[in-house]
Amino acid sequence: MKKQILWLACCLTTLTAFTQTEEKKWTLGVHGGLAQYKGDLGNGFYQTDQASYAFAGINVSRYLNNYFDLSLAFSRGEVGYTDHSSVGTALNPNHFLARHNSGNIAVRFHFTKPTAVVRPYLMAGAGLVWYESVFSLQKEHFVFSLPTVGGGFSFQFGPVVSLRLQESFLFTNADHIDGVTAGGDNDMELYHTVALTFNLGKQKDTDKDGVPDKKDKCSDTPTGISVDEFGCPIDTDKDGVADYLDACKDIAGLPSLAGCPDTDMDGITDKDDRCPTVFGPKELNGCPDSDKDGIADINDKCPGTKTGYKVDGNGCAIDTDKDGIVNEEDLCPELAGELVFKGCPDTDKDGISDKEDRCPTAKGSIENKGCPEIPKLDVQKITLIAGKIYFETNSDKLKLISNSALDDLADILKRNQSVNLTIEGHTDSDGDDAYNITLSQKRTESVKNYLISKGISEERLTPVGYGETKPIADNKTNAGKAKNRRVELKTSY
Structure with missing residues (x-):
């Protein structure tokens, strides 16, 4: 014991x-x-x-x-x-x-x-x-x-x-x-x-700066940074930015600029500001740009450039085609043109700029968008062709007899590139209204697809099915119904 x-x-x-x-x-x-x-x-x-x-x-x-x-x-x-x-x-x-x-x-x-x-x-x-x-x-x-x-x-x-x-x-x-x-x-x-x-433990020092957390007023100091007795990083110029974060630790500056001064308060430190006493944007190194063209005034040879215009290195508006009209005002900035057409050329001299002219190498009229008038003979042929388009009964399938007429129609459209074509489909009153609308639409689509297969641009063709809504004869007789079952072709420019 x-x-x-x-x-x-x-x-x-x-x-x-x-x-x-x-x-x-x-x-x-x-x-x-x-x-x-x-x-x-x-x-x-x-x-x-x-x-x-x-x-x-x-x-x-x-x-x-x-x-x-x-x-x-x-x-x-x-x-x-x-x-x-x-x-x-x-x-x-x-x-x-x-x-x-x-x-x-x-x-x-x-x-x-x-x-x-x-x-x-x-x-x-x-x-x-x-x-x-x-x-x-x-x-x-x-x-x-x-x-x-x-x-x-x-x-x-x-x-x-x-x-x-x-x-x-x-x-x-x-x-x-x-x-x-x-x-x-x-x-x-x-x-x-x-x-x-x-x-068995010891006082906690989270940031390992030698100052215990209970005494440390800056407990998140990075490892290896010199601190004062309260555990806070040293700040030589007393600007609120610790020396290890201060890019200008001997000159009082702004916390937002890593401790460096900014005399003109443009957000750029004086040491990086090309114009330190005049307010200017950061992208121009602190120098002003009066006309907002991206070229600092001290380098701008055309200081009055309109806002939003693209400029060259001298601050002057760009004129790519050298026709005297700057790109922002030139409707054809890559082609030299005339002022009356806002910088666009008129090759066929018909008073319609090539940009708007459907037939820029042949004189035409404004009504035809610069293209020549379609010949009357072609207009007559189109009318006749409309009466030669036939379909299988109650079907949108074209009869073979229609192919010759549609081939002629394709040739006319190729000769007259400015002409657009509306294909209208109609039926008689037999059958359901909705069915007739659908059938007439499908038939016009068949005509459109045939013409596309012959090289006609889809943008020039507009198929519309009206069903029985636009009769031209009495649906009470067989003769009238036959007239109402038709395809109409209408041209436009």
């Missing part, structure tokens, strides 16, 4: 650490105290007429939050009891002495936060007790202490060491450690514990 007390004293005088906090979540402690017994021989809890049995051990705990932590404790010592009211025999002993080794895990609930000087707490958990085969025991025993409950007080000695006073009750599942089982009471132990707890 003297050796155990000496070992405890050495531990208490050689270990130092820090108080457990959220920053320092692990603590290591040493503890010691007295163990008392309660069981079949009697109740020694809080009794002073019994011999004192000491124990000692170590403990470790893990911070969970401001009020809870998890503790694991290991203890080694002795426990015993003597019933002074009776005389013991071999069969009925009145005393026992055992050496125990216990391990207990418990959750502690603290009533105050870690910053409090005094922290009362309650604890509950479970453990395992190993009784060695010495003294009163002839063989070793392993028993459970379930539950283990208790409470105590933690006293904080500043930011370094804490002292704990604790009472813990071990309710074991054994009834034979004291050598008596007749009473039916399981063996129990009470630990009166004094402990010193020590933290």
Whole structure:
């Protein structure tokens, strides 16, 4: 027992650490105290007429939050009891002495936060007790202490060491450690514990600048940056921009410009501003551009250029075709033309610019969009051709007899490139209205597709189906119905 007390004293005088906090979540402690017994021989809890049995051990705990932590404790010592009211025999002993080794895990609930000087707490958990085969025991025993409950007080000695006073009750599942089982009471132990707890951590320094977070007013300083006593980066010119971010660290400037000055307040630092005393845009290195053509006034040879006009390197509006009309006003900027046609040429001199002339190499009229009038003979042929277009009964399929007439129509359209053609389809009144509309439309599409196959541009052809909505004869007679089943071809420019 003297050796155990000496070992405890050495531990208490050689270990130092820090108080457990959220920053320092692990603590290591040493503890010691007295163990008392309660069981079949009697109740020694809080009794002073019994011999004192000491124990000692170590403990470790893990911070969970401001009020809870998890503790694991290991203890080694002795426990015993003597019933002074009776005389013991071999069969009925009145005393026992055992050496125990216990391990207990418990959750502690603290009533105050870690910053409090005094922290009362309650604890509950479970453990395992190993009784060695010495003294009163002839063989070793392993028993459970379930539950283990208790409470105590933690006293904080500043930011370094804490002292704990604790009472813990071990309710074991054994009834034979004291050598008596007749009473039916399981063996129990009470630990009166004094402990010193020590933290294994250190003060948190998130940014690794040598200033603890509690004192650090700039806790996000990058690694390797020189800081002042408060952990903030050094700012030589006192402009609010730290030296490591300050492009002009010896001259007070603006935070938005990395600590450099901007005399004309145009957003460009004086050291990069070609015109540092005159407001100007960044893309022109800080120089003004009065006509907004992208050329700084100091380089602009045509300072009055209209806004939005593209200019050359001298600030003058571009005239690609060199016809005296700048591109923004020239409808044909790649071709030299005349002012009257806004820069476009008129090759056939018919008063219509090539840009608008459907027949730019042949004189025509404005009505025909610059193309010559379609010959009257061709107009007559188109009218005759319309009456020679036939379809299979109730079908949009062209009869073969129609091909010759449509070939002639294609030739006429090729000769007269300015002419557009509208193909109108009509039916008689037989059948459903919707069906007749659909049939007439499909028939005009068939004519259109045939002409396209002969080389006529689709843009020149407009198919329209009218069904029975535009009769030219009485649908009550067969002759009238025959006239109403027709295709009409109309030209336009």
